[in-house]
Amino acid sequence: MAQILHIDSSPRGDRSFSRKFSHEFLAAWKNAHPDDTVTYRDLGRNPVPHVDESWIAAAFTPPDSRTPELNQAISVSDSLVDEFVAADRYVLGVPMYNLNIPSTLKAYIDQIVRVGKTFVVSPEGAYQGLVTGKKMLIVTARGGSFTPGSPTAAWDFQEPYLRAIFGFLGITDIDFIHVENLSGGDAARADSLANTEEAIAHKIASW
Template sequence: MANILHIDSSPRGDRSISRSLSYEFVTSWKDTHPGDTVTYRDLGHNPVPHVDESWIAAAFTPPDVRTPELTEAIKLSDSLVDELLAADRYVFGVPMYNLNIPSTFKAYIDQIVRAGRTFTVGENGYQGLVDSSKKALIITSRGGTFPAGTPAAAYDLQEPYLRTILGFIGIIDVTFIHADSLNLGDTAREKSLAAAKSAIAQAVANW
């Protein structure tokens, strides 16, 4: 049995493409893996706070000497890191905003990328502390398209960033499913959605 951490980051509800596709994957996965458990977090509707000065002070203070105020300031982050580390696999629904990720998802990343908890710095540089055997599936929604090898690829700051930051903490097995071209007309939109749904079915079978 595996524990899946499923996170949505779109502020939209029923109109969200990334949310509907991540739900489709998780629902299909549960149908074929009924023994697995799913932990769900909705950052789009219940965002986590941004890092502030108290958080920074707490993160760089040893736990045994933190004041009650600092302990409280880092409490949510500790819970989010524990949740991340307890999961075996990750499913993230992430729309593209201004060529990158929503601020809700960036705030979450800032809460879980923690020195001494999810990464460390040693003689050989940075080292992720999350088990590298864990897998992540990231389902995105995009108004445009950014094919590799084209000039448009330079505008994709979403996938490269997510691959880098997840790899930084040790999650190196990352699969992307892009529902793109959503603002490029009905034909392009329907073709992309059909391709994304097909990729989801393949991921359920092979992930």
């Protein structure tokens, strides 16, 4: 039995394709794996706080030296880190905003990237992720296409960033399903949606 953390980051409701397909994947997965449990976090509608000065002070103060105010400042982050570390697998729905990720997801990532909790630094200055042995599936929604080798591939700061930051934490088994060309006209969109349905069916069988 696996514990899955499902995170959506789009503020849109029924019109969100990243939300639609992340839910579709989880529904099919639960049907095939009924004993797995899912924790759901909707960052698009319930965003987490941004890091501020009090958060930074708390994060770099030993727990037994924190004031009540500093404990309060870091409490949301502590809860998010515990939830993140407890999961075995992750499913993320992530729209592309201006070639990258929504600010809601960036705020969440800033809350869970914590030295001593999700990564450590060796005396020699080497970084080591502590969140290892996990799997992640990221469903993106994009107006255009950023296929490797295409003229627009260099504009994709979404997948490289997500691979890098979660890899930094130790999660290297990451798969992507890109729902692309959503602004490319009816035919392009229909092809993309059909390809996404096929990709989800394949991933259910192989994830």
